[in-house]
Amino acid sequence: MKETLISLSEYLELRQKLPILDARSEGEFSQSHIPEAINIPILNDQERKTVGTLYKEEGSEKATLKGFELVGPRFHQIQKEVIKRFPNRKIILYCWRGGMRSQILSWLLSMVGFEVFRLKGGYKTYRNFTFEEVRKKRNFIVLGGKTGTAKTVLLQHLKEAGEQVLDLEDLAHHKGSAFGGIGQDPQPSVEQFENKLAEALLQLNSDSPIWVENESRKIGRVILPDVFFSQMQASPHLDISKSEHERIAHIESEYAGLPKEELKQAVKKLRKKLGGLRTKEALEAIEERDHPRWIQNLLTYYDKAYEFELEKHPKEHTLNLDLTGLSLAKQIDLLIHSKDQLYERAKNTID
Missing domain, CATH: 3.40.50 (Rossmann fold)
Structure with a gap:
């Protein structure tokens, strides 16, 4: 199936019909998230810390390779969990800024027949919106x-x-x-x-x-x-x-x-x-x-x-x-x- 990048306004329309997945770590999700979203972490808190430290010390390539090394063995488990929970295989997806984590999860799910709508700018875009809305x-x-x-x-x-x-x-x-x-x-x-x-x-x-x-x-x-x-x-x-x-x-x-x-x-x-x-x-x-x-x-x-x-x-x-x-x-x-x-x-x- 395909991936479609969506704007915040498109997200606000689609969310009435589709489940929402958050690809961030469990700690990020616990701190704050889009209401009604379900957490499917690509990297857990410790793994995210490890990759982040490597990125700062040795650069993007080594951090990316380490990320795949950590999460790769779990690819099939993630696919099975999402298939079981969302048999209609249509979801909205986001991570922190719409970057690598949501891209990886989108690719994983597309490989098993999901239609993915990925939020441009990720949770940060949504959070900027709610920050302004309450003011x-x-x-x-x-x-x-x-x-x-x-x-x-x-x-x-x-x-x-x-x-x-x-x-x-x-x-x-x-x-x-x-x-x-x-x-x-x-x-x-x-x-x-x-x-x-x-x-x-x-x-x-x-x-x-x-x-x-x-x-x-x-x-x-x-x-x-x-x-x-x-x-x-x-x-x-x-x-x-x-x-x-x-x-x-x-x-x-x-x-x-x-x-x-x-x-x-x-x-x-x-x-x-x-x-x-x-x-x-x-x-x-x-x-x-x-x-x-x-x-x-x-x-x-x-x-x-x-x-x-x-x-x-x-x-x-x-x-x-x-x-x-x-x-x-x-x-x-x-x-x-x-x-x-x-x-x-x-x-x-x-x-």
Whole structure:
């Protein structure tokens, strides 16, 4: 079969129909990759290091020969694995810059009847694209509120109601607090998070408002791009409030079933901010499974932290909404109505 070199725009069309193979080493892939890609390394991490060192010290020819010496005995294994996984024998392929590794894998697969579409410029081209994408100007509407106001739940229901929603915590695999990583999948690298963020943004209309939860610049160990975060801070902001009873009940519904030791470790991370006595009381309450008590204890800290963050949003673009006691359907209706009102007001202010 044949190989076809494709541009990024052609890749974005084809990827809806074909599997994507990444020919880089497992370490490179683990650090970041095109989402949905499958790793079929031509050289593993150690082999890549060996070839790279030889290239620097003795030049291209010796490095190339060494590469073939290392991978050659595995050629048939690679072919068999890809045939087994992709019996339709049509794939998209890339390496770091669209060079030797993807060329070798393309040749190997072409020899056994594959039709290969190889991305020009490789992963580097894709990464440049996602880097720019997450830094474009967009129209956000920020949903804020103290811990326990169920912002994530509201965003999910706003999406079901047809609103555009960007769930940063879902992309980051973290809920944004000391407790946010409990029960979550491992967090992506900052670079991989940006790839995922770009892919999510591509699904949304940048000319229309996009709901996003108010976040700090760091979500766990993931860092939001500066330009993106600055846009969030300057965007219209809906600050919701609920009763303390509702907030505690919501937090309890999310965290009460988690392992005690993981909850305790999360509290200990906050020891310096909570102080010794408050930390001790929270740990005792967790041990006794007195969830309302340890939650109320921590809300004192989280409420102060939120009030500090709220000051960073322009007051003229902030609307306060009290959702206490309202049904979920009523909350969603009120949020959508308020969004339209606030967004129009912000537009008129800018004009």
